[in-house]
Amino acid sequence: MSEAAKAQPLILRRIEAAHRSRNVSFRLQFVLVWVALIAALGVALALADQIDPPWLQEWAPFILGGAAITVLVCVTSIALAVVLALLGALGRLSRNPVIHAIASFYVSLVRGTPLLVQLFFVYYALADIGVVIDPIPAGIIALSFNYGAYMTEIFRAGIQAVPRGQREAAQALGMTERLIMRRVVLPQATRIVIPAVGNEFIAMIKDSSLVSTIGVAELLWRADTAGTPTLHRPSAFLLAALVYWVLTIFFSFFQERLERRMARGDR
Amino acid sequence: MAALGEVVVCARGVEKYFGDNHVLRGVDLDVRDGETVMLIGRSGSGKTTMLRCLNFLEEPTAGSIAVAGVQVDADPLHERSRRHQEQIRQIRLRAGMVFQDFNLFPHMTVLENCIEAPMRVKGVPRRRAIELAVGFLGKVGLIEKRDEHPARLSGGQKQRVAIARALCMEPKVLMFDEPTSALDPELVGEVLNVMEELAHEGTTMIVVTHEMSFAREAADRVVFMEAGTVIEEGPPEQVLDAPQDERTRQFLRRFLRRGDGQPAA
Numbered sequence: 001m002s003e004a005a006k007a008q009p010l011i012l013r014r015i016e017a018a019h020r021s022r023n024v025s026f027r028l029q030f031v032l033v034w035v036a037l038i039a040a041l042g043v044a045l046a047l048a049d050q051i052d053p054p055w056l057q058e059w060a061p062f063i064l065g066g067a068a069i070t071v072l073v074c075v076t077s078i079a080l081a082v083v084l085a086l087l088g089a090l091g092r093l094s095r096n097p098v099i100h101a102i103a104s105f106y107v108s109l110v111r112g113t114p115l116l117v118q119l120f121f122v123y124y125a126l127a128d129i130g131v132v133i134d135p136i137p138a139g140i141i142a143l144s145f146n147y148g149a150y151m152t153e154i155f156r157a158g159i160q161a162v163p164r165g166q167r168e169a170a171q172a173l174g175m176t177e178r179l180i181m182r183r184v185v186l187p188q189a190t191r192i193v194i195p196a197v198g199n200e201f202i203a204m205i206k207d208s209s210l211v212s213t214i215g216v217a218e219l220l221w222r223a224d225t226a227g228t229p230t231l232h233r234p235s236a237f238l239l240a241a242l243v244y245w246v247l248t249i250f251f252s253f254f255q256e257r258l259e260r261r262m263a264r265g266d267r
Numbered sequence: 268m269a270a271l272g273e274v275v276v277c278a279r280g281v282e283k284y285f286g287d288n289h290v291l292r293g294v295d296l297d298v299r300d301g302e303t304v305m306l307i308g309r310s311g312s313g314k315t316t317m318l319r320c321l322n323f324l325e326e327p328t329a330g331s332i333a334v335a336g337v338q339v340d341a342d343p344l345h346e347r348s349r350r351h352q353e354q355i356r357q358i359r360l361r362a363g364m365v366f367q368d369f370n371l372f373p374h375m376t377v378l379e380n381c382i383e384a385p386m387r388v389k390g391v392p393r394r395r396a397i398e399l400a401v402g403f404l405g406k407v408g409l410i411e412k413r414d415e416h417p418a419r420l421s422g423g424q425k426q427r428v429a430i431a432r433a434l435c436m437e438p439k440v441l442m443f444d445e446p447t448s449a450l451d452p453e454l455v456g457e458v459l460n461v462m463e464e465l466a467h468e469g470t471t472m473i474v475v476t477h478e479m480s481f482a483r484e485a486a487d488r489v490v491f492m493e494a495g496t497v498i499e500e501g502p503p504e505q506v507l508d509a510p511q512d513e514r515t516r517q518f519l520r521r522f523l524r525r526g527d528g529q530p531a532a
Contacts, residue, residue: 168324169370173384173436174360183383187374 050234059226060239066222067243073136073218074208077143078201084148089155090181103152110149116210118142123214139211143204151193151200158193159185191262198255202248209244219243272300275440275471276362281320281330281341283313283495290316291327292495298440298473303466305482305503306475308492309518314475317492318444321473322362323355335361335439360388363433367445369425371417377404377428378413381435389436396435403431407461423454427461441465443474459485479522483507491515 045051091103123138162185170180212221219240227236276298283291290313298304306314319325321332327341337357372380381400385391404410407427417425426446433441443462447455459481466472466485476482482489482503489506491499499512510516
């Protein structure tokens, strides 16, 4: 190895060194700008004199507790949405006209109406006709139906992205359609869609703030409940925003790692 | 030449249209037990389509196919009953296929690729399926790769695994669709060696190929196709060295000019 390094011409070593130093300086500047921007934000807030530390000390635990509910609602909803999306995608690809129609209808209806309307329908409208659902389950139902419809298209694309030769090889081995789907197509489609599902999860963390409107005691609802009566809305909503931001950064980190691992894959 | 057994593959009047394109114009093909038949011809002559019609990866527009006693007629309107689909599956169980671009399952190891269909399609017990797979992987010289994923293999190794995977189903006939066309030139030999060995052992094979020298070495019979019909067929020394038809001669001249294959006698 060191023999090879010695044998390397000077010009190559210089080019490599230049590359490295350019890389380091890029990263350094990146971090500096972030630190500067965050500091500027802090200074602006301090100058605006809207942050009240004693109030924060009193209410922050209550608001932060909402983050747990946000995460709980999102994790449950994304799991259900994956199931719905899988069924939806298989339905959309089905040659049975009835199944195909039902799946297309689901996707069209859900994508054609606002999430907030769906949420109100599940919680308020259903209650008016006698189907009373608690806020948290109602929120989870609306979120999973909504995201299930969007992810149906992701799953469908993922299934179609599995090369045709895979299906043909399985057919040539005498596998039945059901077996081909379960053993050959879906395992490969899963690898293809996992990064996109991660993206949907991160989007859902933010969209889940809508369930505050039906009284789910999640992050935004708690910020509102703590901030509004005590006239501390700037601190309250700023804190909520900050927590959403941290949550998305946290999950993006995992999502990126997952994506990199999937990209490496075993293809 | 191997002693000729009973007819394993019998295709009659196979026609295929892709839209208005008449790709196969009434092809008959008989392949007997133990025979190695090679389909040659320029690209677009219909030889690959013919091969894919034999196991219904391509739906023939007309004609009938029989493999090891299971006969299925063309049904271009796709009005097949479940029974017919099952018949097609029965044909596929008897006719193994090796593809140009391998089509190994990337999410499974080499061994898993080989035992998947025997276990789940034929219901072979796992232990027996592994025994079989180990035997065939040994035959293609890749036993030490059994726990690797296909991504870690070279093209030639992938194709040899694909051959082992097909053999594990113990088919009556093994079909190859241009098995070396996707390979780097230096990897072609290892695949052809395996195929030649199989041919000499009396495996019934149908091979679509552009490797003329390989056809000369390993084929019992060469079938030359052009424009969707069989122009000429017979033992390699006849079709390749003393072709009767002008179109066959033209095709072979083109190959010789490219320096592929041996000069004609």
